[in-house]
Amino acid sequence: MPLVKHGKEVDPEISRLSYEQRQLRQLIYNDHTQDVNALRTKRNRLLHRIRERSKALAGAFIDEKLVIIEQSNRSTHMFKATRALFRRRLPSLSLQDSTGKYILSRQEAGIQIKQHFQDQFFDRTRTPVADDGVKQPLNNPITAFELECAFLRLRNGRTTGPDSIPAELLKYGSELLAQPLADIINHELATEDNIHLGDGILLGLPKLNKPAGQCASLRPIVLLNSIRKAISLVVLRRISPKVKQYLSPHQSRFRPCRSTADALWAHRWIAARAQRYKERFHILEIDLSRAFDTVNRDKLVSVLKPLRDDDEI
Numbered sequence: 001m002p003l004v005k006h007g008k009e010v011d012p013e014i015s016r017l018s019y020e021q022r023q024l025r026q027l028i029y030n031d032h033t034q035d036v037n038a039l040r041t042k043r044n045r046l047l048h049r050i051r052e053r054s055k056a057l058a059g060a061f062i063d064e065k066l067v068i069i070e071q072s073n074r075s076t077h078m079f080k081a082t083r084a085l086f087r088r089r090l091p092s093l094s095l096q097d098s099t100g101k102y103i104l105s106r107q108e109a110g111i112q113i114k115q116h117f118q119d120q121f122f123d124r125t126r127t128p129v130a131d132d133g134v135k136q137p138l139n140n141p142i143t144a145f146e147l148e149c150a151f152l153r154l155r156n157g158r159t160t161g162p163d164s165i166p167a168e169l170l171k172y173g174s175e176l177l178a179q180p181l182a183d184i185i186n187h188e189l190a191t192e193d194n195i196h197l198g199d200g201i202l203l204g205l206p207k208l209n210k211p212a213g214q215c216a217s218l219r220p221i222v223l224l225n226s227i228r229k230a231i232s233l234v235v236l237r238r239i240s241p242k243v244k245q246y247l248s249p250h251q252s253r254f255r256p257c258r259s260t261a262d263a264l265w266a267h268r269w270i271a272a273r274a275q276r277y278k279e280r281f282h283i284l285e286i287d288l289s290r291a292f293d294t295v296n297r298d299k300l301v302s303v304l305k306p307l308r309d310d311d312e313i
Contacts, residue, residue: 014053021046078261093206096213113204116215123294129301137190142234147185148178150233154226161225162199170226185231197228242307 024043027034065084072080095103095112103109151174154167170177188195204218211217252258270281 011053011057014050014057017046017050017053021050076259076261093204093218094213095215100213102213113215113218114202116218117202117204117220120220121293123296126294126296127298129297135190135192137186141186141189142182142231144178144182146234146237147182147230148174149237150230151178153233154229158226159223161223161228162196162201163225163227165226167226167229170230181227185227197225197231200224239304239307243304246303246307 021043024039024046028036028039028043065081068084069077069080093109095109097103097112103112151170154171156168156171158167160166184195187193188197201223203221203223204215205221206212207217207219247255252260252263267283270283273279274281
């Protein structure tokens with residue numbers, strides 16, 4: 001049975017009832033002038049109300065998780081259910097300096113985390129993407145329809161980036177916001193005015209079963225602006241038809257309808273076929289560790305240029 005209570009929030013009604021039953025317990029054991037049977041009856045009623053309230057809260061919690069699971073697609077039902085019902089608390093974040101002492105200043109700890117991941121994600125030996133220096137509008141500007149489709153694909157319940165604009169605002173107001181935002185983005189691309197699309201908030205989440213106090217034991221999470229995510233979806237939609245022809249059909253990562261569940265099903269199907277028909281298969285799986293930490297963007301652009309025109313993206 002999964003644990004239902006994950007947070008430290010206390011229901012006000014349960015808190016009040018618990019306080020009243022504790023007071024009655026003190027009277028039962030300490031004040032012999034009172035009617036003990038009446039006090040016990042009253043306390044039992046309070047305990048019964050506490051149990052009923054706890055059951056109601058547990059049912060509401062499960063109903064909320066069921067709604068989240070049912071709203072997901074079929075390929076992610078199992079992962080949503082596991083994440084919702086068996087979520088474990090992350091260990092507390094505490095960093096140590098070079099001498100092994102804990103860093104008490106949050107600002108100093110933030111600087112150390114930022115420097116660690118900057119060294120990890122930035123390869124100084126690689127050539128950055130050179131700016132052509134040409135200021136001109138796109139021959140194929142971003143349309144309001146493209147932006148509206150991207151807004152509708154944004155997920156609810158995600159933490160906002162530096163602009164503090166939730167995805168729900170863009171998603172449910174896409175009909176009104178798509179056109180003005182498309183004009184702003186096209187103007188920024190034509191004039192190279194900085195609207196800070198690349199800004200983000202870096203978070204370091206402690207990894208489970210890793211040594212505490214080290215930056216290497218942190219999992220980096222960058223909270224991006226929702227508009228930045230929408231533009232990425234627009235670019236992905238434009239380049240997908242040609243990129244699909246370039247990618248191998250055996251690649252499953254970051255492709256639609258090729259989730260982990262699909263890969264596991266294919267693996268089990270091959271295993272069942274081998275057992276049923278006594279056939280032999282050789283399966284080669286490649287899982288690159290930190291494959292996207294230091295992406296060679298200059299080489300990536302050179303690979304995309306023969307596939308797509310510059311103004312198409």
